[in-house]
Structures are given as C-alpha cells and as structure tokens.
Amino acid sequence: MLSSSGTLAFSTTVTTNPTLGGLILTSNRAGVVGLQTAVFLLEAGYNVTIVAKHFPGDQTIEYTSPWAGAQWRPHSTVDEPEQCKWDLETYEHLMSIIKEEGNHESSRDLPKSGTSPHPPTNVWFSQLVPSFRYRDNIPPKTVGLPDHTNVSGASFRTICINSTAYLHYLLARATSLGAHTLRRSLPTTSGLKAALDDLSTTTLPSPISAVVNATGLSALALVPDPNVYPIRGQTVLVRGEARAAVSLERGATASSPESVSYAIPRPGSGTTVLGGTKEAGRWTAEAEKETTAEILERCRALVPELLTGVGREGRMEFEVVDECVGLRPGRKGGPRVEGEWLSVEGGKDVWVVHEYGHAGGGYQNSVGSARKAVKLVGEGAKGRNRSRL
Missing domain, CATH: 3.40.50.720 (NAD(P)-binding Rossmann-like Domain)
Structure with missing residues (x-):
C-alpha cells in the first residue's frame, strides 16, 4: 500500500x-x-x-x-543527504509493497521521464532506481517546444500514487x-x-x-x-490515465518565466493530474482560469493520448474533471x-x-x-x- x-x-x-x-x-x-x-x-x-x-x-x-499529484520525483540534491536518505527509504518501502501485492489501486510502478533545456547532471539516485538512463537530443516537438530548443533529460521507474x-x-x-x-x-x-x-x-x-x-x-x-510559508500549487484533473508520468522543466526566457509542467496518472481512478505551479508565499485558494488554460496548453504534447475531447473548431482537448489548488507546507x-x-x-x-x-x-x-x-x-x-x- x-x-x-x-x-x-x-x-x-x-x-x-x-x-x-x-x-x-x-x-x-x-x-x-x-x-x-x-x-x-x-x-x-x-x-x-x-x-x-x-x-x-x-x-x-x-x-x-x-x-x-503524488509521485516519487525527488526534489532533494546531493547537498541534502538526509532528505536523499528519506526519499530512497520511501522508494524502497513503496516498491516492496508493490512487489508483495502487485499494483494496488492506490499506487503503481510506472515509467517516468523528465526533460529539461539543461542537461541533467549529478542525479544522486541514478544508480539507485531501476531503468535510469540519461536522454539527449530529445525532439523538441515531442514536448511542445520550438524546433531550435535543446532538450535533454532522464527516464526511470517511478511510483505514482492515487492520493x-x-x-x-x-x-x-x-x-x-x-x-x-x-x-x-x-x-x-x-x-x-x-x-x-x-x-x-x-x-x-x-x-x-x-x-x-x-x-x-x-x-x-x-x-x-x-x-514556514505556503507554496501554492494549481493543477488540473483530466479524464484518462496517462501511460507514464512525465515532467518538463522550462527555463526562463525573455517572454516567459521558468515553469515545470507534468502529468501524473492517479492509479485506478481513470484520471491524471496535470500541472502545475509553485508560487511561494501565495495563499489564494481559488483556481485561476488563466492558469488552468496555461497548464492545459503546456501539457498537450506531454500526454497526447489524453486529448479525447473535441473543442472549438474540432481541436482535440483534454476532458477537464476538476481544477485544484493546494498549499504545500514550505519551510x-x-x-x-x-x-x-x-x-x-x-x-x-x-x-x-x-x-x-x-x-x-x-x-x-x-x-x-x-x-x-x-x-x-x-x-x-x-x-x-x-x-x-
């Protein structure tokens, strides 16, 4: 479990x-x-x-x-050895449960891929989780980026959780x-x-x-x-379970700020969480329509298999189930x-x-x-x- x-x-x-x-x-x-x-x-x-x-x-x-969203995707770095230890202990504990009981309705062992405009280096868990590999020269269009963008990343086996x-x-x-x-x-x-x-x-x-x-x-x-301070996160729950967990980090440009886009399937629910935002210091509880639209647009290329609805002018769209806001307890x-x-x-x-x-x-x-x-x-x-x- x-x-x-x-x-x-x-x-x-x-x-x-x-x-x-x-x-x-x-x-x-x-x-x-x-x-x-x-x-x-x-x-x-x-x-x-x-x-x-x-x-x-x-x-x-x-x-x-x-x-x-609830997936195993460490935020810890090599400079935070105790948190790295906590992350690894959690991964091993959850994987042991999956091996004992199979994919439970609340969790599942799935592929995970992450991409970034900057090559990933010194990933502390690269030798500790299954199927980890670095990926270079990822076609920009596959993650919704312009042709001239250099995209690299990594993939590994992760755990997704139906929170x-x-x-x-x-x-x-x-x-x-x-x-x-x-x-x-x-x-x-x-x-x-x-x-x-x-x-x-x-x-x-x-x-x-x-x-x-x-x-x-x-x-x-x-x-x-x-x-202690809040880190506001807005996500969109859409119909369908993505085949894998995917995330994309985009560096800041002259026209747009730094952002992280992701798709995290919720096992057994028939839904996927799309995100997201990380807004330090914001307490706003209401979902903002403009942010929802931005998240949906950013995630189109990440999980095209979930574009099952038909929008204006016949364009395939996500079927939105809910717009969600949570306040992460930062410190x-x-x-x-x-x-x-x-x-x-x-x-x-x-x-x-x-x-x-x-x-x-x-x-x-x-x-x-x-x-x-x-x-x-x-x-x-x-x-x-x-x-x-």
Whole structure:
C-alpha cells in the first residue's frame, strides 16, 4: 500500500506503549507524513490517537494531501543527504509493497521521464532506481517546444500514487493497528503550549507524555515558526490515465518565466493530474482560469493520448474533471524533524517531536521522515526514564 502526501489536521494523537505513557501526534490535517508516522508508531508498539480537524475524504484548502499529484520525483540534491536518505527509504518501502501485492489501486510502478533545456547532471539516485538512463537530443516537438530548443533529460521507474486512496489506506492501516481518532480543531493561533493545554481537557485513551507535531502550514502560528510559508500549487484533473508520468522543466526566457509542467496518472481512478505551479508565499485558494488554460496548453504534447475531447473548431482537448489548488507546507531551511521538551499546564514536561515543512516532498519523504520521528519519540522516552533514576 502506498500513501499520498499532505498535511495533518491540527492534532493527530498517538498514545504510547507502557514505557512512555501517553503520546499525541498533533497536526491540522490527517495527511501523508503524519499518518505514516502514526502507522510506524503503532507498529513499534505505541497506542495512537489521531486528533485532526480534517480526515481522508474531506476536501478543503486546509488539507494539502488530497490535492497532491503524488509521485516519487525527488526534489532533494546531493547537498541534502538526509532528505536523499528519506526519499530512497520511501522508494524502497513503496516498491516492496508493490512487489508483495502487485499494483494496488492506490499506487503503481510506472515509467517516468523528465526533460529539461539543461542537461541533467549529478542525479544522486541514478544508480539507485531501476531503468535510469540519461536522454539527449530529445525532439523538441515531442514536448511542445520550438524546433531550435535543446532538450535533454532522464527516464526511470517511478511510483505514482492515487492520493485519496492512499490516505484512506494509511488511516485504515492505523485504525486496524488500534489507533483512536478524534475529529477536533485546536487553537493553533495561541501557540503549541496552549493547544496542548486545551487538548488536556479532552478525555484521551492515555495521558499525554509525548507529542509529534506534524502540523504542516499550521506550524507558522502554532510553534510559531516564521520560516514556514505556503507554496501554492494549481493543477488540473483530466479524464484518462496517462501511460507514464512525465515532467518538463522550462527555463526562463525573455517572454516567459521558468515553469515545470507534468502529468501524473492517479492509479485506478481513470484520471491524471496535470500541472502545475509553485508560487511561494501565495495563499489564494481559488483556481485561476488563466492558469488552468496555461497548464492545459503546456501539457498537450506531454500526454497526447489524453486529448479525447473535441473543442472549438474540432481541436482535440483534454476532458477537464476538476481544477485544484493546494498549499504545500514550505519551510526556509528545509523540513524540521527534531525533538524538544515543552512545559505545559501543571508544570509537566512533554516531549515534542516536530515533523513539518516538507514542502512538495511529503509523499516521497514520508517513510524516511516518519522513521526518524519514531526514533526521536524513543529517545524522548529514554531521556524521561533516565531523569527518574
């Protein structure tokens, strides 16, 4: 089974094993990073309660994960070794699931090709994923570029994820392992301490002694962390599943800005996500018609097999199912996955593991990031036990 990225609702609670007492996983949406962490905590013997404002099946701009294109396409570079490690761990984990169960409705092993006006160099995973090869002298017309354009790229085996199905899978996996769920919105604007004090008034399966703060964009006000910011992404969902995942990076020119176009099939859904935009600092929730038109035009050459509708003057067009907007949880300095002690009401110290700021890499970071978070939870338990000696 594979999962999609997204943000958790303000609190996903996780209760603990006997060595830790009570553990709470907090977030604002039950997204891929938090849900994956909950699953691993449960598998490690913790009792988990997921406290969230939004759960799989909800559709709101506050809930990032369902809107994700959701494929394995690393944004990490050789200068970010920890994120590279997370990406590879996620790839291997998802591939192992596919091998065990075959292509699941929520994920599929598919060809992936990426092209760029600039030759790809120093791709850190070139020796680590199947069928990787560099491609030079790609005919410009095959990707919708002018004849004089130099186009090169790479292809490899990737994993595409039906984000909605994957989120439901992760939640079902968590509940089958004994997770409790609590739909609740906490006062994120008053700080993490106030949110935990508020939650302490709720009857939970066990006392809170540790917290996984997987709050996504809410960490901006909740922690507060001024390094957190939105990265607006607009996509178009069209009818039909593309034969492969495709992306095209276009460098800036005198007449147009830098852009990335992509097509990501959603396995089992009969649809494909076309994109997209990466607009740092924008909070606009509504889809913009001009942007939709630009995305559709840019993607025509990438997946011509999906041009099944007939538009004006007999021109073949995409059949648009939906226009989507999501806000990726960006963070200056990259994801924050680390622990700290926090004093709450009554003078009690709670071990907080922060896990947020994955930007557009939530799905492909999720397994590696979650494993680190689980390790940090264990370190907090050891620290608590040592303090009692």
